[in-house]
Amino acid sequence: MDPVTPGGDQDERGVSEMTAVVTLVGIAFILVAGVGISAFLFTGDTSGPPQANFTYEYIDGANALLIEHDRGDEIRGGDLYVDGPDNNVTWASLAGSNESALVVPDDQVQVSEASAYGAIVRSSSRFRIIYHNASLNESVVLSRWNGDTGI
Known part of the structure; x- marks a missing residue:
């Protein structure tokens, strides 16, 4: 039998959860940035005709x-x-x-x-x-x- 290192499974599990959180935050940031950029670049001139x-x-x-x-x-x-x-x-x-x-x-x-x-x-x-x-x-x-x- 292999000796079990105290806290060994928990350390690997903590790294895995941290990677998932960072990945989700990164994806959310990219989506929000994409929507924001498209809102600025692709909206037409809504000021209307001159008066x-x-x-x-x-x-x-x-x-x-x-x-x-x-x-x-x-x-x-x-x-x-x-x-x-x-x-x-x-x-x-x-x-x-x-x-x-x-x-x-x-x-x-x-x-x-x-x-x-x-x-x-x-x-x-x-x-x-x-x-x-x-x-x-x-x-x-x-x-x-x-x-x-x-x-």
Whole structure:
């Protein structure tokens, strides 16, 4: 018979339980870290479209419409479209600026035959200011001008 070492079985058993606990804690840590990283990396932009107000002034003698970013968020000029009955152009092209230039409060553009719009604007024309997010392929109407009614 082999002599039994006092506490011999208990020592081996203690190491085995410790290994199991460390392994479980390690697996739990990896799972929590994986979920946390995926939550940060794969969630979309939930801030929504920008908020902005625009004012309109029709100039009868020039058959033109002045549009001003009155207040609100700064918006990339290439993402902001002026949509009318005859054409749809970016704010940047109307302003003659770079597509990545920001449209900020007090910025103005002229919509007319002489501008990038390229068509006569009548007092009864209707225009929409549209924000287009290319990465999400979504568009939102930020403002409307319904002719000289001002609505």
